[in-house]
Amino acid sequence: MAGVLLLSCFLLAVAGVISVQSATHPVRGDAQQLTEEPLREKRTAPSQTGKSDDGLVTLLAQQAAQLSSLKDKLHALEISQLTAKSELQSELQSTKSECQTTKGELQASQAKLESKVEKLSLSASAVKKEPGSSFIRWGRKSCPNTTTLVYSGVAGGKEHNQKGSGTNRLCLTRTPQFDNTAKPPYYGYLYGAEYQEISGHLDHDVPCSVCLVPQSTTIMVPxxxxxxxxxxxxxxxxxxxxxxxxxxxxxxxxDGSPEDDSSGVRNDNGLLFYYVVTVCGSLPCPPYINDKVVTCVVCSK
Structure with a gap:
């Protein structure tokens, strides 16, 4: 487009020069029909013609300079447009590349999130399916912070010198309920419990608490x-x-820090709580040591 404009300007300039030359120098046939001019005029004609030629040359030079300047400007504009186009294409390509990278990162992040969500869902399902388990905390009215209190009660069981009744220790509720069942002729007994030979707690009644844990298995490790x-x-x-x-x-x-129940001290015996100590022999010593009070821990999983 710029080339066509330059060519048009050049042709117009050339046409202008030819028109001026034709007006200044008539063709030979026409010159013969003209009346001869006086000698004075013939002598001055070459001088006027020279001046006219100089003006044409100056005009052509000016137009050529203008055309050259215009051509340079158009060329510079073309270069600027090409440079801008190249920079724009480069920027678009860079942006496209960044978008592709970002898209890949987002897809990777989404995949990780979906994986985490799936794992959490499986974990939640597993937790919902876990029935949980419970244990009795002997000697305390409350449960550890890692558990939920089901109820707080008092320890009970058989009388210490009775042959019969149950052998297991019970954590009895503090709010008993009874129905109208009649007492039968033969029966067992249920007594309360007291600490024996446990420093600072002799003859005090023994509290207890039933605790719930979310884990499915609970054990006592002696x-x-x-x-x-x-x-x-x-x-x-x-x-x-x-x-x-x-x-x-x-x-x-x-519990290693036992409490006394609020029901008081009566020395009624009943079910008794005595520490257990080790006896070497069939019990391997070492690692066990004779006459040591046996420790214990309650765990869940």
Whole structure:
């Protein structure tokens, strides 16, 4: 487009020169028909013609200079447009590349989030399916912070020197309910419980609490204060049972910081809580040590 404009300007300039020359120098045929001019005029004609030629040359030079300047400007404009186009294409390509990179990163992030959501959903489903488990915290009215209190009660069971009744220790509710069932001729007994030979708590009634944990399995590990790897500890304490010369009851884990129940001190005996100590022989020593109070820990998983 710029080339066509330059050519048009050049042709117009040339046409102007030819028109001026034709007007200044008539053709030979026409010159013969003219009346001869006086000698004075003939002598002055070459001088006028020279001046006219100089003006034409100057005009052509000016137009050529203008055309050259215009051509340079158009060329510079073309270069500027090409440069701008190249820069724009480069910028667009860079933006496109950045968009592709960002898209890839977003897709990767989305995949990670979806994976996490799936894992969380599976974990939530597993938690919902877990029934949980419970344990009794002997000697305390409350549950550890890692658990939920089901109820707080008092310990009970068989009388220490009775042959019959149950051997297991019970955590009794503080709000008992009864129906109208008549007393039968033969029956067992249910007594309360007292601390025996436990420093600072002699003859005090024993509180207890039933605690719920979200994990499905709960165990009591005797002779240690540490849970197995991967298990959660809930409380530590000491192993207790019935006195060795009385009728047997089960071993349970009494909290290491036992409390007294608010029902008071009566020395009514009933179910008794005695510390358990080690006896070397069939019990391997070491690692066990003779006459040591046995520790315990309650764990869940």
């Amino acid at each position: 002779a240690t204060l540490t849970c197995p790897p991967g298990w959660t500890p809930h409380y530590t304490g000491h192993l207790v049972s019935q006195y060795k010369d009385y009728y047997a009851t089960e071993y349970v884990c009494l």
